[in-house]
Amino acid sequence: MSNIYQPDLMTIAKVINEAPGIKTFHLKFQDEEVANNFSFETGQFGEYSAFGAGESTFCIASSPTRPDHIECCFRETGKNTAALANLTEGDTIGFRGPYGNTFPIDDWKGKKLIFIGGGIALPPLRSVIWNCLDLREQDGRYEHISIVYGAKSVADLVYKREIEEWNEMDNVTMVKTVDPGGETEDWDGHVGFVPHVLENDFKPDPENTIAIVCGPPIMIKFTFEALERLGFKQDQMVTTMENRMKCGIGKCGRCNIGSTYVCIDGPVFTATELAALPNDF
Amino acid sequence: MKTATLNKSDIGKCIDLLVQSDLRVIAPRLQPRLDDEGTDSIDVLTFTEVDSGNDHQVGEGLLPLNGVKEFLFAKHEPLFAYEKRGKKVEIIPVHHEYPQTVIIGVRPCDAASIASLESVFSDANAGFEDPFFTERRSRTTFITYSCTAPDASCFCTSVDLAPDSSKGSDLHLTELGDGRLHVEVITEAGEAVAKKLEALLEGEGDQAAREKAGASVHEKLTRLRNSAPIMDWLMDTANFDDEMWQRLGEKCIGCGSCTFVCPTCHCFDIVDENKGSKGYRVKFWDSCQFDHFTLHASGHNPRDWQYKRYRNRFNCKFKIYPEKFETQGCVGCGRCIRACPVNLDITEYMAEVAHKAANPNAMKADSDFE
Amino acid sequence: MIEQIRNQARKLLEDGDVDVVIGYAEGSDPARTTPVFIRKAEDVDKLIYDPRCINSLPLYLNKRHEYTRKGWKKTAIIGKGCDIRAIVQLIAENQLKRDEIYILGVPCEGQVSHPEKWDGSLHDGNRASKCIGCDVMTPHETDFFPGDKPDVDRSNPYEVTSPKVANLMELELDKRFAFWRTDFDRCFKCYACREVCPHCSCNVCITDETTPSWIDPAAHKKGVFSWHLTRAMHLVGRCTGCGECTRACPMDIQVDLFNQRMKEVVQESYSYKPGYSLEDKHPLITYQVDDREDFIK
Numbered sequence: 023m024s025n026i027y028q029p030d031l032m033t034i035a036k037v038i039n040e041a042p043g044i045k046t047f048h049l050k051f052q053d054e055e056v057a058n059n060f061s062f063e064t065g066q067f068g069e070y071s072a073f074g075a076g077e078s079t080f081c082i083a084s085s086p087t088r089p090d091h092i093e094c095c096f097r098e099t100g101k102n103t104a105a106l107a108n109l110t111e112g113d114t115i116g117f118r119g120p121y122g123n124t125f126p127i128d129d130w131k132g133k134k135l136i137f138i139g140g141g142i143a144l145p146p147l148r149s150v151i152w153n154c155l156d157l158r159e160q161d162g163r164y165e166h167i168s169i170v171y172g173a174k175s176v177a178d179l180v181y182k183r184e185i186e187e188w189n190e191m192d193n194v195t196m197v198k199t200v201d202p203g204g205e206t207e208d209w210d211g212h213v214g215f216v217p218h219v220l221e222n223d224f225k226p227d228p229e230n231t232i233a234i235v236c237g238p239p240i241m242i243k244f245t246f247e248a249l250e251r252l253g254f255k256q257d258q259m260v261t262t263m264e265n266r267m268k269c270g271i272g273k274c275g276r277c278n279i280g281s282t283y284v285c286i287d288g289p290v291f292t293a294t295e296l297a298a299l300p301n302d303f
Numbered sequence: 304m305k306t307a308t309l310n311k312s313d314i315g316k317c318i319d320l321l322v323q324s325d326l327r328v329i330a331p332r333l334q335p336r337l338d339d340e341g342t343d344s345i346d347v348l349t350f351t352e353v354d355s356g357n358d359h360q361v362g363e364g365l366l367p368l369n370g371v372k373e374f375l376f377a378k379h380e381p382l383f384a385y386e387k388r389g390k391k392v393e394i395i396p397v398h399h400e401y402p403q404t405v406i407i408g409v410r411p412c413d414a415a416s417i418a419s420l421e422s423v424f425s426d427a428n429a430g431f432e433d434p435f436f437t438e439r440r441s442r443t444t445f446i447t448y449s450c451t452a453p454d455a456s457c458f459c460t461s462v463d464l465a466p467d468s469s470k471g472s473d474l475h476l477t478e479l480g481d482g483r484l485h486v487e488v489i490t491e492a493g494e495a496v497a498k499k500l501e502a503l504l505e506g507e508g509d510q511a512a513r514e515k516a517g518a519s520v521h522e523k524l525t526r527l528r529n530s531a532p533i534m535d536w537l538m539d540t541a542n543f544d545d546e547m548w549q550r551l552g553e554k555c556i557g558c559g560s561c562t563f564v565c566p567t568c569h570c571f572d573i574v575d576e577n578k579g580s581k582g583y584r585v586k587f588w589d590s591c592q593f594d595h596f597t598l599h600a601s602g603h604n605p606r607d608w609q610y611k612r613y614r615n616r617f618n619c620k621f622k623i624y625p626e627k628f629e630t631q632g633c634v635g636c637g638r639c640i641r642a643c644p645v646n647l648d649i650t651e652y653m654a655e656v657a658h659k660a661a662n663p664n665a666m667k668a669d670s671d672f673e
Numbered sequence: 674m675i676e677q678i679r680n681q682a683r684k685l686l687e688d689g690d691v692d693v694v695i696g697y698a699e700g701s702d703p704a705r706t707t708p709v710f711i712r713k714a715e716d717v718d719k720l721i722y723d724p725r726c727i728n729s730l731p732l733y734l735n736k737r738h739e740y741t742r743k744g745w746k747k748t749a750i751i752g753k754g755c756d757i758r759a760i761v762q763l764i765a766e767n768q769l770k771r772d773e774i775y776i777l778g779v780p781c782e783g784q785v786s787h788p789e790k791w792d793g794s795l796h797d798g799n800r801a802s803k804c805i806g807c808d809v810m811t812p813h814e815t816d817f818f819p820g821d822k823p824d825v826d827r828s829n830p831y832e833v834t835s836p837k838v839a840n841l842m843e844l845e846l847d848k849r850f851a852f853w854r855t856d857f858d859r860c861f862k863c864y865a866c867r868e869v870c871p872h873c874s875c876n877v878c879i880t881d882e883t884t885p886s887w888i889d890p891a892a893h894k895k896g897v898f899s900w901h902l903t904r905a906m907h908l909v910g911r912c913t914g915c916g917e918c919t920r921a922c923p924m925d926i927q928v929d930l931f932n933q934r935m936k937e938v939v940q941e942s943y944s945y946k947p948g949y950s951l952e953d954k955h956p957l958i959t960y961q962v963d964d965r966e967d968f969i970k
Contacts, residue, residue: 023432025382025383031392071575073582114391271431272429272431274573299540300540301543302606369924378861455703554709556733558864558865563861563923588861588862588892645707651701
């Protein structure tokens with residue numbers, strides 16, 4: 023019987039400093055058999071640990087279409103993330119996963135996609151953005167992809183290089199914004215909170231479109247409301263939730279919203295599903 | 304089903320026989336006391352390991368304070384050890400074999416909770432099987448004992464159980480009132496234990512007397528609640544914001560007692576315990592009543608006030624367990640009522656919900672929290 | 674007597690002098706009482722007082738239970754002597770302001786230790802041991818007291834502690850340790866002892882700190898011992914002897930024996946008993962030039 027609480031060992035292949043306090047790790051499994059057997063789908067998350075500190079829950083920020091390594095992106099906020107942030111290339115971390123449900127990207131074939139995110143919430147979207155972009159390159163399955171992303175300031179933007187890459191791509195609209203006061207002199211994007219920019223500047227057409235939103239609970243709430251005012255129906259809006267987690271596998275009883283466990287029934291939910299949940303998040 | 308008779312006075316000998324056949328035996332026992340305990344000492348009854356039949360309280364008293372949860376879902380469990388050497392880490396399994404165990408004197412409410420814990424920790428839950436729980440569960444046999452004297456806090460009959468229920472039992476004992484016990488072999492594991500006790504078992508028992516004796520205890524319960532409408536009322540998410548939660552939960556101090564003594568509460572935490580470059584990753588009991596249980600690293604806390612945390616507990620017992628895990632959340636053992644230092648009473652919540660469910664259009668209670 | 678309390682409570686609420694009256698009401702079974710928060714004058718008849726009222730209510734004034742105090746500007750609270758000691762200590766420690774609290778003192782002849790011992794009256798067979806030798810049966814600091822307050826000599830610096838402390842101290846060290854190992858085997862770190870304590874008021878308890886993790890939260894021997902010993906040390910010179918920690922423990926562990934022993938040590942060293950004076954500074958956080966130093970080796 024396998025020990026479901028025991029992680030696999032991974033080596034940090036690369037560390038990227040994304041923004042103040044925010045890092046990306048590129049990770050490879052140390053055991054070849056584990057590496058060969060590992061697969062995941064976009065939207066899933068894992069429990070990453072620095073041994074001696076404890077486990078933290080992050081999404082898998084890389085796309086399944088690029089399986090050479092997996093990535094996570096996190097902000098240093100407490101004991102576990104501080105311990106991870108202290109590690110460098112070559113160090114070993116523990117990984118348990120992949121857990122959770124997935125973005126239903128097959129259901130989105132033939133549709134236009136808008137990804138809306140704020141701050142440290144870009145990593146879960148990034149996984150599905152690259153997944154969709156890669157699949158579209160193969161078979162042109164998504165009509166158009168837009169990305170609306172903002173952060174508190176220019177320095178706080180995550181995946182800065184990729185924002186520029188997406189900006190250059192055909193059939194991708196990149197709308198970047200910073201909060202009022204966060205702009206620099208040479209900033210060429212919008213200035214304003216993400217839901218505000220979405221509703222007043224970008225104004226997407228809801229026709230045949232799916233909106234995928236990620237951010238803190240308050241931002242999800244405001245963004246959904248803005249999308250509804252723009253004419254989006256609840257089943258056209260998808261998000262990925264977060265909650266404090268420990269086991270990630272539905273046993274420790276911590277991440278529930280009513281009877282829904284974010285770790286096994288989520289983290290991906292449609293706005294319809296969210297509306298049916300009690301006011302517990 | 305095989306049945307037999309056992310003399311109640313032979314229980315000590317039963318324990319001796321089980322110990323002698325190399326089984327680990329757990330039975331209710333009174334804790335030893337200091338001399339001159341003073342007027343405010345009370346009996347402390349807990350399930351502990353016994354090495355002979357000389358000192359046990361099987362069939363006496365009521366509910367041991369600890370229940371059987373800690374023998375299946377350990378209070379703290381090392382998951383594995385690790386050792387860091389430079390950039391490398393070695394994971395060292397710490398598994399040691401759990402001994403074959405018999406727990407004797409388990410009351411029906413505690414026995415009914417076993418299925419609930421199984422529904423969380425087995426692979427029936429999202430396909431993940433907790434190996435620690437599974438090993439302990441598979442190596443434990445339960446000899447259960449019908450109740451004869453429920454106290455004012457017991458309410459098993461209000462949650463579809465009974466003081467003589469054999470749910471969850473491997474071998475079930477019921478007093479017949481004349482110094483004899485009616486023995487029922489419920490499972491194969493019970494059969495294996497009965498075989499070890501052959502010398503003390505005789506005859507075929509007395510089914511009619513057993514049923515009569517068992518039924519006569521049902522009416523002794525004084526705490527009666529209608530639990531039928533509760534789940535549906537909780538399923539209506541509008542009721543999640545009802546004023547009753549804050550009104551009833553205001554005095555809750557978040558001590559967590561209720562969750563730790565509850566046979567079906569299963570929340571746990573995982574931390575690394577370090578000593579230099581070595582350590583253990585440990586799983587241990589946690590409580591949804593603690594103020595930081597759902598605290599995000601960002602500082603956001605979905606359950607920031609205590610009454611919200613107790614609301615979650617009530618929901619877990621009467622909605623999450625039956626809806627998600629399809630087992631019973633509350634077994635009516637009454638431990639949370641006895642343990643609560645401020646007399647927060649889950650059956651008061653039950654009564655309030657039943658009242659609201661029956662009077663959906665009534666004027667809202669004149670609450671301080673409108 | 675309770676009628677006078679109810680009348681005063683009614684008056685305070687009607688005049689708007691207090692936002693809430695904290696007291697005792699009938700519990701969910703005949704042997705128990707429960708804390709109640711009365712906000713409307715017409716509800717004061719719920720207030721009761723008898724030997725079943727062993728709960729210490731000042732824990733709700735402690736900032737750890739801040740959510741309960743939300744919006745209260747001035748609070749009236751029913752207090753028997755030991756509860757008022759806790760309130761006085763909270764004020765002396767600057768956790769409360771005297772003018773935030775209106776103390777409705779009640780006379781007390783003792784409380785019944787456990788609901789299962791209640792048989793209709795208080796007597797020597799069910800009196801809690803904390804009540805024996807109590808010198809605040811007529812409470813010392815009140816804003817209202819039904820009837821006359823007789824003078825009580827409270828100058829004795831020694832509080833009566835439980836005979837169980839003396840029993841334990843007579844045991845040899847290894848037997849004493851064995852006693853605690855057996856009792857602590859039952860502890861599962863529920864922290865009920867902390868939550869009922871009026872003086873455990875740290876916003877983030879030391880055991881909940883993670884950076885660093887001072888005390889292992891798990892309920893193994895190290896985690897259990899380190900918690901209880903730390904708490905005992907944090908309460909030295911501050912514990913006012915309400916005994917709630919032991920009463921609240923769901924596994925009936927006599928955790929307050931540590932506090933009682935530490936009280937004896939504080940009495941011997943400083944002749945100090947907390948909770949009697951609003952101005953007293955407790956000896957472990959103040960320095961006087963003439964402090965004894967002969968026990969510092």
